[in-house]
Amino acid sequence: MxxxxxxxxxxxxxxxxxxxxxxxxxxxxxxxxxxxxxxxxxxxxxxxxxxxxxxxxxxxxxxxxxxxxxxxxxxxxxxxxxxxxxxxxxxxxxxxxxxxxxxxxxxxxxxxxxxxxxxxxxxxxxxxxxxxxxxxxxxxxxxHLGVEPLGNEFSGEYLFQLSRRRKLAVKNFIMDSKIVVGVGNIYAAESLFQAGIRPTVPAGKVTRQAYEDLSQRIRGVLADAIRQGGTTLRDFVGSDGKPGYFKQSLYVYGREGEPCQVCATRLKGVNIGNRSSVYCPTCQRHSSFQPPI
Ligand SMILES: [Zn+2]
Structure with missing residues (x-):
């Protein structure tokens, strides 16, 4: 997609x-x-x-x-x-x-x-x-769209303020397009891993500092993907190229059951809402754990 x-x-x-x-x-x-x-x-x-x-x-x-x-x-x-x-x-x-x-x-x-x-x-x-x-x-x-994740209005403070008292899982919170647009399943899973936040934690429990880190990780994974996409730009011209659905190096997305690349713990799958989600039980322990990478 x-x-x-x-x-x-x-x-x-x-x-x-x-x-x-x-x-x-x-x-x-x-x-x-x-x-x-x-x-x-x-x-x-x-x-x-x-x-x-x-x-x-x-x-x-x-x-x-x-x-x-x-x-x-x-x-x-x-x-x-x-x-x-x-x-x-x-x-x-x-x-x-x-x-x-x-x-x-x-x-x-x-x-x-x-x-x-x-x-x-x-x-x-x-x-x-x-x-x-x-x-x-x-x-x-x-x-009614939320802010752009690569724009100036998006920040850790923004996520922190909008999430207070919210009980939904933090992963669903950052994927809600009324909050912030364009954070799809891959980018949510990867940025939560990088920030050391468990995807099932209630959004209202995530600390200000953890949101600060998470907002930077979200920007980072999206910017990386866009940078990769740059290499496929020529494919938009002519009928033989395939438009890029980018292959990225992923820590958790689609890797359920495989060992974590940081700590070798077996990655776990969980359903949040209707979406499957993969996380590392060791690296993503709490709402404000020290980020693994
Ligand atoms: Zn790990």
């Missing part, structure tokens, strides 16, 4: 091909993904003024000219989606459901430089939605 790092890598891969260019047209091959695709004809001819990310949503900023409101195409990759930059004559593959056709550079003499930004989504849990106006964050899907 594309997580925040994959979405950010997608944003960086697509950005140079679309910003400052004209959205010539859109083509919809499958009327509905998670919801019906929204790509009004009024967008054709708009200038694309930026590609942003909010949580795991990609936002294509559109300038429709003086007489019209600006707007934003909101794209989510769902469980299995990917966006690719392709030549205009690239044959469609199964599960290619939607595409933007963007013009070549403004001063280009050659129409051949037009490109497709094509969405492939086998499981169709993704979405393409439209929000008019200058502020896409008023969209119902975006309005």
């Amino acid at each position: 594309p997580e925040l790092p994959e979405v950010e890598t997608t944003r960086r891969g697509v950005e140079p091909w679309v910003v400052g260019r004209t959205l010539k047209t859109t083509r919809t091959y499958q009327s509905s993904l998670r919801w019906p695709i929204e790509a009004p004809k009024a967008l054709h001819g708009a200038n694309i003024n930026g590609v942003y990310r909010r949580g795991k949503y990609l936002l294509f900023g559109l300038d429709l000219g003086d007489d019209h409101d600006n707007g934003t195409l909101i794209v989510h990759l769902g469980m299995s989606g990917s966006l690719r930059v392709l030549a205009v004559d690239t044959p469609r593959l199964k599960h290619d459901h939607f595409e933007l056709v963007v013009s070549g550079p403004r001063k280009s003499k050659s129409a051949q430089e037009d490109k497709l930004i094509r969405l492939n989504d086998p499981r169709r849990f993704g979405c393409v939605l439209y929000q008019s106006g200058n502020d896409p964050k008023v969209h119902p899907l975006l309005a």
Whole structure:
């Protein structure tokens, strides 16, 4: 599943091909993904003024000219989606459901430089939605999102304050997108290991100091994954590459029953909510244990 790092890598891969260019047209091959695709004809001819990310949503900023409101195409990759930059004559593959056709550079003499930004989504849990106006964050899907984990508002103090008296497991707390966006199962499991915090501890019991460390670990694991994704950027262009779902060196995620790489204790699996979670009973002892690494 594309997580925040994959979405950010997608944003960086697509950005140079679309910003400052004209959205010539859109083509919809499958009327509905998670919801019906929204790509009004009024967008054709708009200038694309930026590609942003909010949580795991990609936002294509559109300038429709003086007489019209600006707007934003909101794209989510769902469980299995990917966006690719392709030549205009690239044959469609199964599960290619939607595409933007963007013009070549403004001063280009050659129409051949037009490109497709094509969405492939086998499981169709993704979405393409439209929000008019200058502020896409008023969209119902975006309005209630928590802070960005790599942004300035996210900190140990922020987690500490919001977690007081909360009884839910700390792992579910940091995976709650109303608190902080984009901390998926892998990143939650790994950052809790690095911080020495047991994933089942009630969020309200985790100390200020432990949250301070945890917030840094969360930033660290996400930044590492994005850095790794950078090496896959070229794969966004052309039809033969595979968009990166990054393989990372993991301490606990997916390693139930294996020995801990720090202390050799057998890693334990536990269900928290509906998610499986793996932790080291020795390294992740308490809510404020000395971090193992
Ligand atoms: Zn251990």
